[in-house]
Amino acid sequence: MHFAFTDEQAMIAETVRGFFAESATSQATRAAMAADGLDRATWAALGSELGLAGIAIPEAHGGAGLGMVEFAILAEAAGAQVAALPLLGLAMAGRALERGGTAEQQAEWLPQLASGAVIAAVAGADSVTEADGGLTGSFAFVPHGALADVFILGAGDRAWLVRAGAPGLTVTSHTTMDQTRPYATLALAGTPAARLADGSAALAGAREAGWICLAAEALGGAQAALDRTVAYARERVQFGRPIGSFQAYKHRLADMMIEIEQARSAVYWAACALDEGSDEAALALHAAKCFAADTFFMCAGNMIQLHGGIGFTWEHDAHLYFKRARAIQTMLGSGEWHREAVAKMILGEAA
Numbered sequence: 001m002h003f004a005f006t007d008e009q010a011m012i013a014e015t016v017r018g019f020f021a022e023s024a025t026s027q028a029t030r031a032a033m034a035a036d037g038l039d040r041a042t043w044a045a046l047g048s049e050l051g052l053a054g055i056a057i058p059e060a061h062g063g064a065g066l067g068m069v070e071f072a073i074l075a076e077a078a079g080a081q082v083a084a085l086p087l088l089g090l091a092m093a094g095r096a097l098e099r100g101g102t103a104e105q106q107a108e109w110l111p112q113l114a115s116g117a118v119i120a121a122v123a124g125a126d127s128v129t130e131a132d133g134g135l136t137g138s139f140a141f142v143p144h145g146a147l148a149d150v151f152i153l154g155a156g157d158r159a160w161l162v163r164a165g166a167p168g169l170t171v172t173s174h175t176t177m178d179q180t181r182p183y184a185t186l187a188l189a190g191t192p193a194a195r196l197a198d199g200s201a202a203l204a205g206a207r208e209a210g211w212i213c214l215a216a217e218a219l220g221g222a223q224a225a226l227d228r229t230v231a232y233a234r235e236r237v238q239f240g241r242p243i244g245s246f247q248a249y250k251h252r253l254a255d256m257m258i259e260i261e262q263a264r265s266a267v268y269w270a271a272c273a274l275d276e277g278s279d280e281a282a283l284a285l286h287a288a289k290c291f292a293a294d295t296f297f298m299c300a301g302n303m304i305q306l307h308g309g310i311g312f313t314w315e316h317d318a319h320l321y322f323k324r325a326r327a328i329q330t331m332l333g334s335g336e337w338h339r340e341a342v343a344k345m346i347l348g349e350a351a
Helices: 005-021 027-035 040-049 069-079 089-101 104-116 199-235 246-275 281-306 308-312 318-330 335-350
Strands: 118-123 127-131 134-143 150-155 159-162 169-173 183-192
Touching: 005 040, 005 069, 027 040, 027 118, 027 318, 040 104, 069 089, 069 199, 069 246, 089 104, 089 134, 089 159, 118 134, 118 199, 127 169, 127 281, 159 183, 159 199, 169 199, 199 246, 199 281, 199 318, 246 281, 281 308, 281 318, 281 335, 308 318
Parallel strands: 118 150
Antiparallel strands: 127 134, 134 183, 150 159, 169 183
């Protein structure tokens, strides 16, 4: 497959890279981490000023009507800055409502998601009890769950929409390793919930969008880790020469570059396959998530080591990348789970 950005996509990429570099600074991210995990100024500007929160939401519902390739471009740029934004919930909830929501649910919530006026979170559980229009059960590890205005909750092939503040809903926030994407636990006790029209399609769509979002964020983070390490290698001098001139150092940088280029191909193959409805989409999504996540983790680890002592300090951003990389590895399926899924698709029962 030959893939290259269109002129419009290249323009979007340039715009969002500049926007996040200027807005989602280290200072803004650290301030968000010290508060509730949300960079509110950047989030507001993304929706109201740039109008890009709805980049993958249909035009009929106030979005830009573009696809997963364009959303991946956005997520890659945000990941490069380790931006403290609820992009994952936006992607998953938007896709879930588009694929499986009722007309009324789409009309009410998609325009608000497109404008950035609401924050959404998506979570699944093994089982919940539904009776008289209310849900009873618990949902763990909900990204930005304490800040969400609306939840898309799934169990089996069923999905529901639950409003924040609904009777019987208790939200418990947690301090997590990646403070730019804090988790929460939801406990429901007869909580009013609106069933989505097609729960199976909604949850499948949410997973697909979630994998694209995480893989693209990981790609952006990995590239930023390499770029920042290369810049440091040119500045830091030891034994009278830049440390980047030493052979062992250059080999580590070369390894990072090779892995990143492979991850880039995997991420945009998956996004493109999903937009085009390709038969390869399922395979590509699993491959992109596990490969990009592992690449980010490798690059973030190298970033710390190749920066030497300064890379281990709280003042340096290397640890922000490392924590985000480690968190992405375990979200929405571990690398082992995704690789097993790929093996089953290719080898069938032999896997």
